[in-house]
Amino acid sequence: MSTSHLLPTYARIDIAFERGEGAWLITEQGDRYLDFGAGIAVASLGYNHPHLVKALHDQADRLWHTSNLFKIPDGERLATRLCAATFADVAFFTNSGAEALECAIKMARKYHSVSGHPERYRIITFEGAFHGRTLATIAATGNPKYLDGFGPKVEGFDQVPFADHEALKAAIGPETAAILVEPVQGEGGVRPVPAQCLRGLRELCDKHGILLIFDEVQTGVGRTGELYAYQAANVAPDIMTSAKGLGGGFPVGACLATHEAAKGMTAGTHGTTYGGNPLAMACANAVLDVVLEPAFLEHVRLMGLSLKQKLASLKDRYPRVIEDVRGSGLLMGLKMRVPNGDFAMAARAEKLIIIPAGDNVVRLLPPLIINEAEIAAAVERLDRACASFDLQAAPAQEKA
Numbered sequence: 544m545s546t547s548h549l550l551p552t553y554a555r556i557d558i559a560f561e562r563g564e565g566a567w568l569i570t571e572q573g574d575r576y577l578d579f580g581a582g583i584a585v586a587s588l589g590y591n592h593p594h595l596v597k598a599l600h601d602q603a604d605r606l607w608h609t610s611n612l613f614k615i616p617d618g619e620r621l622a623t624r625l626c627a628a629t630f631a632d633v634a635f636f637t638n639s640g641a642e643a644l645e646c647a648i649k650m651a652r653k654y655h656s657v658s659g660h661p662e663r664y665r666i667i668t669f670e671g672a673f674h675g676r677t678l679a680t681i682a683a684t685g686n687p688k689y690l691d692g693f694g695p696k697v698e699g700f701d702q703v704p705f706a707d708h709e710a711l712k713a714a715i716g717p718e719t720a721a722i723l724v725e726p727v728q729g730e731g732g733v734r735p736v737p738a739q740c741l742r743g744l745r746e747l748c749d750k751h752g753i754l755l756i757f758d759e760v761q762t763g764v765g766r767t768g769e770l771y772a773y774q775a776a777n778v779a780p781d782i783m784t785s786a787k788g789l790g791g792g793f794p795v796g797a798c799l800a801t802h803e804a805a806k807g808m809t810a811g812t813h814g815t816t817y818g819g820n821p822l823a824m825a826c827a828n829a830v831l832d833v834v835l836e837p838a839f840l841e842h843v844r845l846m847g848l849s850l851k852q853k854l855a856s857l858k859d860r861y862p863r864v865i866e867d868v869r870g871s872g873l874l875m876g877l878k879m880r881v882p883n884g885d886f887a888m889a890a891r892a893e894k895l896i897i898i899p900a901g902d903n904v905v906r907l908l909p910p911l912i913i914n915e916a917e918i919a920a921a922v923e924r925l926d927r928a929c930a931s932f933d934l935q936a937a938p939a940q941e942k943a
């Protein structure tokens with residue numbers, strides 16, 4: 544019997560961290576772990592980043608929360624900066640990724656409703672997607688594991704297989720409101736949607752008058768080497784969600800949209816008590832101060848390339864352990880030939896944190912401030928983890 548009074552919805556690893564420094568997490572006993580998980584792509588600037596800490600402290604001394612009954616100048620500023628850097632004209636701030644998705648889903652439905660087509664409320668999503676754990680976002684995610692036992696699935700989501708163009712075209716009907724897609728599936732196993740497919744989705748949406756929603760909760764805020772992953776494909780959505788890395792560890796999300804897509808979201812149609820509060824806005828603005836510096840995304844791209852090259856040679860050395868290297872920037876995945884959870888555990892024994900995902904993949908999502916020496920150290924640790932499996936795999940191979 545567990546003595547914990549926490550709801551046991553997580554099979555937690557028996558490690559607790561006391562503090563962090565850059566890309567390192569440190570336990571109370573002083574064990575130092577190199578963190579290639581970043582709290583699931585959240586700690587975009589690593590731990591204890593001086594600019595972020597100062598912004599939080601300064602804001603904490605002044606004002607935490609006012610509610611959205613009043614103007615929040617730092618929220619105006621964050622929205623202006625995000626819109627200037629993306630396709631968007633307007634932003635709605637939330638506390639999480641799932642709430643950003645809820646806003647996007649409601650917005651897409653409302654758009655058609657105020658356009659005289661209330662029957663257009665259905666949203667097409669893709670197998671392997673992850674959009675959150677609220678009732679609507681588990682329906683969008685479509686994973687039976689997350690839906691089972693929670694009553695009737697929220698109506699209006701049609702899931703099609705990943706990369707099946709014919710199934711996608713067949714799924715579009717007179718009730719279709721939007722297509723919702725992650726430019727790179729994160730939880731699904733670092734599965735990128737090729738640029739030409741993203742452009743194909745845009746054309747399909749334009750042809751049928753439906754909205755294109757990009758879920759960039761995991762891919763956004765520099766993770767893939769662009770501010771948002773869609774920017775590499777030279778195609779713009781109508782609505783986009785962001786969260787995870789946006790607050791660098793402070794819970795904040797955003798739903799960004801064009802004026803046109805957001806035209807139904809008038810006063811009173813949507814709301815949140817905490818979303819976009821001054822403390823969250825100070826943190827997200829501080830993250831942007833760093834990520835929008837001219838050389839920052841170039842650093843992410845360079846580190847991403849270096850990591851990818853080293854992982855490719857690791858795969859060449861351990862073909863019985865690693866099947867494939869995927870991803871871009873610092874959203875990297877290793878498709879494993881051994882169970883991904885076991886491999887993550889072996890990496891942890893080498894004091895390296897990596898994160899299992901779908902499709903038997905482990906994700907490597909270091910803080911974006913990672914440096915060359917830390918990448919080399921991570922790959923050495925992965926090498927030792929691979930070796931521990933190859934020893935076991937070798938005799939079985941000989942018998943075969």
Ligand SMILES: *Cc1c(COP(=O)(O)O)cnc(C)c1O
Binds near residue numbers: 638644
């Ligand atoms: C994590 C994630 C979400 C959900 O975000 P929460 O903050 O956990 O609600 C939604 N979409 C994608 C792509 C994600 O990676």
